[in-house]
Amino acid sequence: MIAVSDATLWAAIAALGVCTYLIRWSFIGLAGGREFPEWAMRLLRYVPVTVLPAMVAPMVVWPRALEGETDPYRILAALTVLLIGAVTGRLLLSIVSGIGLLLLLQTFA
């Protein structure tokens, strides 16, 4: 249970909201239409293919729902999403295949 006074909690929520917004707005807002140097553009090209997989990896390998215990089924399901997504490019199909496979393995394997 949360045991914090109302005023403190409101202040914390406000701080979290405002700072999260500033993080999001940061470059879009401040850099605006200015051109980035070439080296920065080169690095930025790799943001999607690094941040998303890096965020996902520990969630798949050490799932919190299992208190961090590695589950081969989740790894298999994640690889399935990746494979079907890479081959077909279809979002719903990849998500449903992965979750479907995980459910099947959990139920029958």
Add this chain to the structure above:
Amino acid sequence: MSDLAPRRNPSAAAARPVGAPDDAPGNASGEDPAFSGPLWRVALEGTTASLPFIVSVIPFGMLFGAVATAAGLDPLKAMVLTVAVIAGASQFAFIELLSDQAPVIVAVAAALAVNLRMAMYSASLAPHIGKAPAWVRLIAGFFVVDQVYGLSMRRWAVIPHEPLPRKLAFYFGVAVPMSSAWVACSALGLAVGGSIPGWLPVDFMPPAMFLAIVAPMIRGTANICAALAAVAASLALAWAPWNLGLIVAAAVGMGVGAAVEIRLARRSAGSPGRTEAPR
């Protein structure tokens, strides 16, 4: 080679921009669908692309409602938190730390650390939508969420020179329904409490969503090396506090990607046939 070339290649199924169906109007008339047609249609493409994620976000939003209720957070504060933050992972971290009696400042800082990746999203969105008027950017900033970012970048990787109004139409076409769904499902969770079926692997939904978005973007040697390096570094740094492992891992991956790209460019710039770099 034209930036648009891969999109015209019918065999490159995965290179199709998200939201653009094969039978997109304009193809038949020979006009480029990326640059013609009404803006609302582009926005609708964004909304259509976001539908699988809206469905996936339902149990997650409801889980948030249930967790917030269990932690003793009153519905008003929980809703303000959801609307102000719209970031599942950091909202969960915030409530969990407060429930564990962590100092408030620690809970706020930890939740912010989880959101730090969004600065990288912001930087990589800037070249695409940075030329929009300041007030539009003020609103766009609010919606820098994993799925919105991922779907937009995936589209613009294929059609990088789509005109600004169309880029914004797609962005908001994804962002508004996606964020509304998150808020609505959190409200539903607060109203009905914890009634997520136990067999549903809710923890696996964010990985499934993010992998589905990013999978077709991991193409070519440089991208594959970048992704592998980021994953390896992220797993190696999983012990790091404050979620900082993710930021470092992403930086490592970006560096590896850029280095491989430079190496490959140098190699192909050399005389054809020579595979070794000049000494």
